[in-house]
Amino acid sequence: MFKGPLFFILLFCTGSLALAQSFRWDTEWYNSAQAVDQNKNNIIDPTGRRLDSARARLETDLRINTKYTWQSGTRFIFRPRLLGDMNQYHYLDTNETKTTNTGKASLSEAYLEGNPLPPIALSIGLQNYQWGPAEFISPTNTFFRFRAGQRAYNFKEDGRFFLRMNWSPKADWSVIAIAEPINNGNSFWIYEQTFKPKSLIKFEYRGQNSLNYFGFDVGTIDDFVPFIGEYFNYEVLQGFSIYLDARHSNGFAQYEPEISSDGLYDMVYVRNAQAWRSLLVTGVRWESRVDIRAEYIYNSYGLNKDQMLTAFQSAVPQHPRGDENLKKLMGSGMEILGQHYAYISFRVPDLFVQNNNLALRYLRSLMDQSATIQLAADTAVGSAWTLFEEANFSVGDSTQELSALEKASGQIGVKWNF
Numbered sequence: 001m002f003k004g005p006l007f008f009i010l011l012f013c014t015g016s017l018a019l020a021q022s023f024r025w026d027t028e029w030y031n032s033a034q035a036v037d038q039n040k041n042n043i044i045d046p047t048g049r050r051l052d053s054a055r056a057r058l059e060t061d062l063r064i065n066t067k068y069t070w071q072s073g074t075r076f077i078f079r080p081r082l083l084g085d086m087n088q089y090h091y092l093d094t095n096e097t098k099t100t101n102t103g104k105a106s107l108s109e110a111y112l113e114g115n116p117l118p119p120i121a122l123s124i125g126l127q128n129y130q131w132g133p134a135e136f137i138s139p140t141n142t143f144f145r146f147r148a149g150q151r152a153y154n155f156k157e158d159g160r161f162f163l164r165m166n167w168s169p170k171a172d173w174s175v176i177a178i179a180e181p182i183n184n185g186n187s188f189w190i191y192e193q194t195f196k197p198k199s200l201i202k203f204e205y206r207g208q209n210s211l212n213y214f215g216f217d218v219g220t221i222d223d224f225v226p227f228i229g230e231y232f233n234y235e236v237l238q239g240f241s242i243y244l245d246a247r248h249s250n251g252f253a254q255y256e257p258e259i260s261s262d263g264l265y266d267m268v269y270v271r272n273a274q275a276w277r278s279l280l281v282t283g284v285r286w287e288s289r290v291d292i293r294a295e296y297i298y299n300s301y302g303l304n305k306d307q308m309l310t311a312f313q314s315a316v317p318q319h320p321r322g323d324e325n326l327k328k329l330m331g332s333g334m335e336i337l338g339q340h341y342a343y344i345s346f347r348v349p350d351l352f353v354q355n356n357n358l359a360l361r362y363l364r365s366l367m368d369q370s371a372t373i374q375l376a377a378d379t380a381v382g383s384a385w386t387l388f389e390e391a392n393f394s395v396g397d398s399t400q401e402l403s404a405l406e407k408a409s410g411q412i413g414v415k416w417n418f
Contacts, residue, residue, distance in 0.1 A: 022069045030061040030154045032388075032413030039407050040092060041398040044315055047093040050326060051405070054087035059413075061154060063108070074114035081108045081156070109159040121166040126159035126184060131202075131215075132245045133233035136295050136343045136363070137335065139247035139279040140229035142200065142221045143180055145189060146335040151361060153378055153388040154413060160184050176202045178219075191255070191331030193269070196223055211235040222333060223253035223271055239288045246280030252301055254333030257310040265314040266321055267328035277301045279335070283343075290348050297341040301334050305367050308337060308401065338401055340366035355380035363402065370396030370403045386415040 034057045038048060045051045061083050068076040084103035090096070111125025132138030137146045143160050150157070163179045183195040200219025207213065214232035221227050227249035235241045251273040258268040283295035303311055313319070315326040345361045356379040364371040373395065378388040390411040396403030 021071045023066070024069075025064065025066040027065070027418050028063040029416045029418070030059070030063070030413060031415075032059050032061075032154055032411055033057070034059070034411040035409065036406050037408040038090070038092070039398050039403070039405060042405060043398055044312065044326065044404060046317065048089065048091045049093070050317065050323065051330075052089060053405075055090045056088040057085055059083070059085040059154075061156070063156070072114065074112065076112050077109055079107065079109040081106050106158070108156055111159070111162075119168050121168075123162065123164045125161065127162045127164065128157050128159045129162060129164065129178070131204075132231055133241075133243035134245045134281040134283060134295060135293050135345055136297060136341075137245075137279070137281055138231075139245050139281065140202075140215070140217050140231050142198065142219065142227065142229075142247065143178070151359075151374065151376070152390060152411065153376065154411075154415070158184055158186060172206050174204050176204070178202070189331060190222060190253075190333040191328050193223070193253075193333070198222070209235055211241055221247075221249060221253075225249050225251045225253050225273075239286060241285045241287070242283070243285065244280065244282045246278060246282075248276060248278045250274070250276060252277045254301065255328040255331075256303070257307055257314055264319060264321075265310040267311065267314055267325045267332070269328075281343075290346060292347075293343075293345045295343040297336070297343060299334075299336055299339050299341075302337055302339040303334070304339060308367070311337075312399070312404070338365050338367050342366055353379075365401050368396070368400045370394070370400035372402050384417050386417075388413050388415065 036053065036055050038055060048055075061081070063081050064079065066078045068078070082103075082105050085101070087100050087102070089098045089100070091098075107126055109126050109128055111123050111127045113121060113123035115121050130138065130141060130144065132141055138144070143162075144157060147155075149155055160180050161182050161184050163181065165177045167175045169175075177199075178201075179197065179199040181197045188195045198220050200217045202215055202217035204213060204215035212234050214230070216228070216230040218228050219226070227247050229245075229247040231243070231245040233241055233243040251271070252275065253271045254269070255267040256270050257265045260266045277300045279299050279301055281295050281297045283293055286292045311329055314322070315329045316322050319325060342364045343362070345359065347357060347359045349357050351358050357377065359374075359376045361374040361376070362371065371394070373393045374390065376388070376390045378386055380386050388411075392409045394403035394407055398404055
């Protein structure tokens with residue numbers, strides 16, 4: 001983690017315990033086992049050594065949630081996390097198996113918030129601040145990128161260091177300004193590039209029906225690329241809504257395949273300041289006994305079919321610069337590699353028995369027709385325990401986007417609240 005701001009946050013917390021009017025806390029403890037069925041025909045990583053992805057994992061994850069409140073209403077939220085795992089790796093070329101053990105302590109969130117004036121709220125520190133009507137991705141929220149495992153039950157997004165101001169002049173209007181001046185201490189997600197400050201200002205209006213709202217924002221994304229965005233949700237009929245979340249940037253900054261002097265393709269960092277690119281998701285939702293969503297994702301930041309092929313070709317082991325190109329492909333700066341996707345999800349609560357959820361999620365690339373299917377369930381046991389399970393399957397072959405790296409994976413675990 002970043003040592004300077006973290007030191008002052010810890011100092012503030014320690015020195016203010018005695019002054020807090022109220023203190024609340026709870027703990028979540030996740031324990032899980034995961035397994036991955038590697039694609040033995042993987043052209044990118046045929047041995048398993050290049051990506052070095054674990055075939056099996058045992059994980060324990062202790063999350064402590066604390067909240068200090070002062071008489072003025074000022075609040076300090078402090079959420080440390082202890083994570084330990086045992087990973088097993090299998091290398092197909094030698095049939096070798098390796099096991100590693102790791103552990104770390106971190107802060108997922110730690111921020112101070114208050115209301116100096118009735119219509120204004122201020123906050124500073126590590127925050128996980130989300131918005132947007134879509135389930136698959138939120139393009140207008142440029143601080144948090146799409147992650148492949150974000151729908152897992154035990155997924156936890158680390159907070160970003162924000163300076164945030166919320167101004168609500170009326171009950172139905174709000175203006176939110178957010179600046180991210182420093183990184184949260186994690187490695188930057190674009191290969192060989194460094195974090196640069198980002199900021200945005202967002203305007204949102206909500207109708208009398210809380211499901212009817214729209215908003216727009218302007219700001220910068222990575223490498224100071226300017227953008228504008230818009231989102232809305234509208235309930236057409238009771239239980240049936242349509243929605244949109246979209247971002248458009250004047251330029252882009254990412255790795256793309258380009259032909260080199262020796263006639264081979266390489267992944268090259270491109271900082272374009274003129275061409276417009278868009279990332280949007282639009283969908284419909286039916287919410288009653290069953291929650292059903294259908295979404296279409298358009299991503300002009302992504303690669304077309306020919307570019308996808310040349311990008312994969314640049315990263316194969318036989319390429320003289322394949323290892324470097326693979327790192328650039330994995331840290332490309334593109335949240336999703338392709339341009340057109342369809343996403344469908346079903347969630348059924350209390351199926352057969354009370355206090356359980358069953359979810360089915362289906363993502364399909366409309367470029368090469370590869371797909372992933374996720375079946376997930378969680379069940380409450382008593383007042384403190386929750387069992388959760390997840391199974392993922394890919395459809396397609398080793399040359400297609402969503403099926404290139406793994407055939408299937410699964411997870412089973414238990415959460416204890418105390």
